[in-house]
Amino acid sequence: MPASDRVVIVTGAANGIGKACARRFAEDGLRVVVADTDRTAGKALAEELGAEKEKALFVDCNVADRLAVANLLAETLSTFGRVDVLVNNAGIVSKGDILNLPPEDFEKVISVNLTGAFLVARAAARQMAEQIHENDERTDDCRKRYAIINMSSVNAVVAIADQLAYCATKGAINQLTKSMALALAPMGIRVNAVGPGSINTDVLKAVLEDRSAMSKVMSRTPLARIGDPDEVAGVVHFLASKDASYITGECIYADGGRLALNYLASSSD
Template identity: 55%
Template structure:
């Protein structure tokens, strides 16, 4: 079913933009939400070229007023909300011994509080729409879905990014709890746990051969992933193709979570 309306947070660049791009290509309408207004405006304009499929809304997901405005702008522009991709997230370096309270609060505010606020607002809209139906016998006639962008770090830890790791662990449990709560309404809630994906977060690795080898040593498929590959999973989880999946996390990680040892990486001729 095409021409649905989806909100994608953190959509100005990277995985979020790839998800928005995939949804528009599938015939849907998309609201790109982000704090980066310059990149967000450009991304929405690129996607909306020749059509009315995409708009940009500036949004700090950790701020309830911004979230309220995001919902209002979406309904004002497109008249409905069929799904959400909670992709907004940040990672600030610091371990348990040196992370500042300010950085800890900021990461949790965006990654976990923000995901909860947007999910709550969207879920309330969906539940009201369902409750207003005269006939609730066929909840799948207009299926609703929420997808949370988690990480493999909901399962494995990075000690010097403790707040980020904690936020993703919390997102896993939020996904499960919301999935159970919203299941009677036919609203599905799932998560995606990417491994190493070619985004700005991985930019420092691209110029560091030692870091590249370390990354590949823990990735059985032998390469980092592409944002489009994550977007494909998101599109699947929003579609009827995943109609009996809820409360789950799917991991596009190149096999990393299945690995209990490091993979040998061939030496480059230049290193020999």
């Protein structure tokens, strides 16, 4: 693929959907910042994507930590000099419903999934705005260059009783996306979200190994299969591309048809 002068930061990039996104952007020639708390997997991915050739960089970053986020931007600018795309993918889960979820677990999920997304998005958006001002970039050009993609979920719309904290954060991410999109639209910085359904990641491993649980997943998935991280990465890549230059404030659900379903289909259908 031809080289690009664009730089993308992907949070939670060491594994799963984030890893697939990082690889997809690298294939397209973008310089990739792999941000994660998993140092072993993160460094390995950065090396795979060309860290030695200054095509990739790993930064150890807990998005809930303001100093860590500041360091993420500082390391990115020191190495690549700019930021053009942010994939706000870092997230965690904590099982529990309204009756038994410990407040500290609720707060931990909020701090990473929502506050962390806000902190990284604010830092990246401010840097993008500074670049636009310094370079006197045309708004029409900015819409093709600058993009922020937040990772939402079908659980922003449909809830799971014992995933209270996760569902709450993903609903909030959708509203965060819309508010950000309105604020940044005059500069040409586009902000969208992607809402995955059941995707083949470590989080879903327990389900994949349980035939009964897997049957339930299939019963609510019209396409009758688990999604692949690469399929989510494809949607993220599209939203960051010039082909999506007139799209902002939206959430695209890569869910195998789940949200279109108003009844439980038979897993044998």
